Amino acid sequence: MNKLAEVIHSRSNPDLPGELLPPDAEIDRYLELFGAQLLGVVPFNQRYRLRNEAAFHLERLRDDLIAEGHDRREAVRRAIVAYGPAEQLAEQYIKSWFEKSAGGVLAKRLGKGNAIAFVAFALAELICVGLFYGRIFVPVESVFRYTVDPTVFPASTLNAVPIPDSSLFFAVLATVVLVAPILAGAWVGAKVPIHPMRAVYHGLLPCILYSFVSGVLVLPSRELLLFALVQLVYWLPVSLAVAHFARLHVRALRIGKELSA
C-alpha cells in the first residue's frame, strides 16, 4: 500500500472499533481509496464517472448477496472482493486511459510511455553523440564524414583523444552528459503517469547499446565506450530516480491546483 493509500486508510478508520462502523462504511472507504489513486492523474469528470460506476456496481452486488442470505457486513465484504482490489483496478484504469490515448505509430507500437521515454533519451543521445563525434573527428579533419550510422566510421584513421582535457568544448560536453539524464528523466516523469521508471529503462537501454556499438567502431578512441559506461552507471540510476520523483511532484502539483480551483 502506498503513502497516499495509507493516509486514506488511516483517516477512514476512526477510533471506533470496526464492528461499530455501519457496514456500508467499507464501501465508502473502498471508493475513497480508489478515487485517491486516480487523483492528480485522471481528470475529474473521468474520476466522477468511475466512482459512480464503482459505487453502483458495489451496491448492486451487496444487495444481491443480501438477497442470497448473507448479512449486510458480510455482503459488503464479499462485494468488495468480487469487484477487485482498489489499487490494482485504479492502476489498470490509468494504464488503459493513458496508453489508449496514444496517437502516433511509435506510441502505438512501443506503448505511449515507452515512446515518450525513447524520444527523450534518443534526443539526449543524439546531442551527446554529436558532441562526441565532433571531439573525435574534428582533430583528424574528418568531420565531414559525420554520420549517425556507426557502420561507416573511418575508425582506422582515428587517434585516442585525451580524457579529460581542459578545453571549453570538453566542459560543455561534460555538462551536457551530466545534465541530460536529469532533464530527460524529469520529462518522462512529468509525461508518463504510470510506471515512468519502467519507461525510462525501456527508452534508455537502446541508447546505451547504440553508444556501446558506436564506441567499439571508433576505437582506438575510447570516448563513446566511456560514454556507454557513464550511461549505464550514471544516466540509468539518475534518470530512474528523477522520473520517479518528477511523477510524484507533478501529481502533487495537479492535486494542489485542483484543490485550489
Place this chain on the structure above:
Amino acid sequence: MSSSPLDPVLTANFLRGNTAIIVLAILRDGPAHGYAIGSEIARRSEHTLEFKQGTLYPILHELERDGSICSEWEIPNGDRPRRVYTITESGQRELERRMEAWQRFNAAMIRVTAVRLDEQTG
C-alpha cells in the same frame, strides 16, 4: 446449472484480448450497465468465467473511446445514477470481425489439439 470456475490464472490468460468480444456480444442484445454486463457474463458462462468485476470498466471505457460503444447516464427516481452502454454500428462491425477471427482460431485450436490427443491415445 453452474460449472466450476476455471483456474483464475488460466482464465485471465484466456480472457486477455478477448474480453472486448464478450462485452460487445452482451451489448449486441441490448443496452446494459456495467453490473448487468458482469452478471450476464457469469450467467451465460455458467460461472465458468470468473474475474474481478471492476476490470470491466477500463474495457468499457476503452471501447467507448474506440467508438465501438456509446454511453449515457440513466438517473432512476431516487436511485444512484448509472451509466448505460449501447453498441454502435462500428461496434457491430468490430464484433463480427473479431467473432470471425475467433471462430477460425478456435477451430484451428480444436484441430491441433485433437491431433495431439489422437497421437497420445493411438
